[in-house]
Amino acid sequence: xxxxxxxxxxxxxxxxxxxxxxxxxxxxxxxxxxxxxxxxxxxxxxxxxxxxxxxxxxxxxxxxxxxxxxxxxxxxxxxxxxxxxxxxxxxxxxxxxxxxxxxxxxxxxxxxx
Amino acid sequence: xxxxxxxxxxxxxxxxxxxxxxxxxxxxxxxxxxxxxxxxxxxxxxxxxxxxxxxxxxxxxxxxxxxxxxxxxxxxxxxxxxxxxxxxxxxxxxxxxxxxxxxxxxxxxxxx
Numbered sequence: 001x002x003x004x005x006x007x008x009x010x011x012x013x014x015x016x017x018x019x020x021x022x023x024x025x026x027x028x029x030x031x032x033x034x035x036x037x038x039x040x041x042x043x044x045x046x047x048x049x050x051x052x053x054x055x056x057x058x059x060x061x062x063x064x065x066x067x068x069x070x071x072x073x074x075x076x077x078x079x080x081x082x083x084x085x086x087x088x089x090x091x092x093x094x095x096x097x098x099x100x101x102x103x104x105x106x107x108x109x110x111x112x113x
Numbered sequence: 114x115x116x117x118x119x120x121x122x123x124x125x126x127x128x129x130x131x132x133x134x135x136x137x138x139x140x141x142x143x144x145x146x147x148x149x150x151x152x153x154x155x156x157x158x159x160x161x162x163x164x165x166x167x168x169x170x171x172x173x174x175x176x177x178x179x180x181x182x183x184x185x186x187x188x189x190x191x192x193x194x195x196x197x198x199x200x201x202x203x204x205x206x207x208x209x210x211x212x213x214x215x216x217x218x219x220x221x222x223x224x225x
Contacts, residue, residue, distance in 0.1 A: 033212075042117065042199070042215030058212065090156060102146060102201075102213065106155035 002026050006091050006105035013081045013112045021076040021108050023091030029103070030096035032074035033058075034066060036087040037107075043090065049074055051096070081112045115140040119200050119216035126223050132187040134219045136200030139181065146213065147174050147185050148199040156199070159185070190223045197221070 004025045013019055025032065030051045035043040045058030049068040063085060065077045074093075078085055091105040116139040126132055136145070147159040160167050160174040162183075167174050171190075176183040187194055200216040 040217065042217050043201075043213075044215075045212055048212065092156075101158050101161045102148075103158060104148075104156035 004091055004093055004103050004105040006089075006108050008108060009106065010109050011111070013078075013110065015082060015112060017081050018077065018079050019081065019110075020078075021089055021091070021110075022073070023075065023105060024073045025091075025093040025103070026072065027093060027095075027103065028071070029093035030071070031094045031100075032068065033092045033094075033102075034064070034074070034076045035090045035092065036060065037090060038087050046076065046089075078110075081110075083112045086110060086112045115142065115202055115214045117200055117202055117214050117216040119198075119219050121219060122217070123220045124222070126190050126221070128191060128223055128225050130190050130223075132190050132194070132221065132223075134185045134198050134200075134221070136183045136185070136216055137181060138200075138202045138214075141178075141181070142202040144203050145176055145183050146201040146203070147183075148201060150197045150199060150218070152196070159198075187221075190221075192223045192225050195221055195223050 007022045033048040034046040037043050044060050047066040049055045052071045055066050067075050089108045092102050094100045094102045118137045120135045144163045146161050148156050150156045162176050171188045173186040197218040197220050199218045201213040203213045
């Protein structure tokens with residue numbers, strides 16, 4: 001059982017380039033999330049999708065867009081990368097609602113130069 | 114927004130020692146999560162609890178809802194337990210059940 005799969009694992013971008021981080025889950029979860037993790041800070045929510053067909057902004061959405069392609073897949077796009085977006089990105093999913101366990105991907109380490 | 118504080122920030126132990134990591138939060142919650150992250154690795158869910166105590170192998174998690182406090186204990190610690198342990202909470206007044214607020218993590222190093 002793969003769980004939550006993120007690609008790529010590592011990426012280096014030049015300032016201004018665009019890229020899409022892919023995330024897929026095979027647990028039939030309704031809710032999916034994108035977080036970023038920076039040194040000295042807790043994970044921060046970028047965007048989430050409570051269910052297929054819906055997306056909402058989280059704590060730090062600026063500079064990002066998302067697409068909930070179907071129930072399995074939730075992608076994160078950087079249209080014009082900036083050095084401030086250098087971070088480790090985690091995708092996660094949960095069944096839905098409250099009191100449900102969150103499952104995380106392996107992370108994508110992104111460097112913008 | 115809920116404030117989540119973990120202590121200690123860093124912890125070094127000798128193999129076999131009993132470990133305790135603490136988590137406090139400021140606003141009532143519906144559930145609390147303990148997560149584990151190995152260096153350069155992904156994040157794994159260890160526990161989700163809303164009351165009482167849960168045990169899995171050498172790991173024990175407790176929560177006191179009235180005191181807004183949770184602890185993660187590791188018995189007979191081993192070098193493979195070396196990781197960052199993260200506390201996260203969801204729910205609470207004004208907070209969506211779909212979102213988690215995370216602590217900054219506790220870096221545990223267990224020496225052989």
